[in-house]
Amino acid sequence: MSMTPSRRRIEAYRLKHAAEEGRVIIYTCRACRNETAFLATDVVDIWGPDMMVYEPPSRCGRCKCSGYMSVRFHIPTRFDIGALRLRRPNGVRRLWKWDVYRG
Numbered sequence: 810m811s812m813t814p815s816r817r818r819i820e821a822y823r824l825k826h827a828a829e830e831g832r833v834i835i836y837t838c839r840a841c842r843n844e845t846a847f848l849a850t851d852v853v854d855i856w857g858p859d860m861m862v863y864e865p866p867s868r869c870g871r872c873k874c875s876g877y878m879s880v881r882f883h884i885p886t887r888f889d890i891g892a893l894r895l896r897r898p899n900g901v902r903r904l905w906k907w908d909v910y911r912g
């Protein structure tokens with residue numbers, strides 16, 4: 810059995826599924842080796858439940874190189890408690906949307 814998911818499964822796998830499975834999404838830049846981990850349940854309301862999580866961002870937020878990002882998934886275990894560094898929403902940053910004047 811192949812460990813590589815099929816293209817079809819990749820397209821069907823969305824952020825909401827990663828959140829349901831309690832996964833950590835880890836983005837790595839192969840140019841600067843920067844690694845950022847997000848808890849799917851933290852970001853599902855920010856990035857949207859239907860985001861295609863198998864598609865990494867096109868460019869690195871640190872070195873700004875394009876085309877070097879990769880993504881992998883991790884299921885946290887008890888060994889991660891207190892050890893796994895996560896990038897988490899700080900609760901201060903507000904999310905903005907466009908809306909019309911409602912009087």
Ligand SMILES: [Zn+2]
Pocket residue numbers: 838839840841842843869870871872873874
């Ligand atoms: Zn980078």
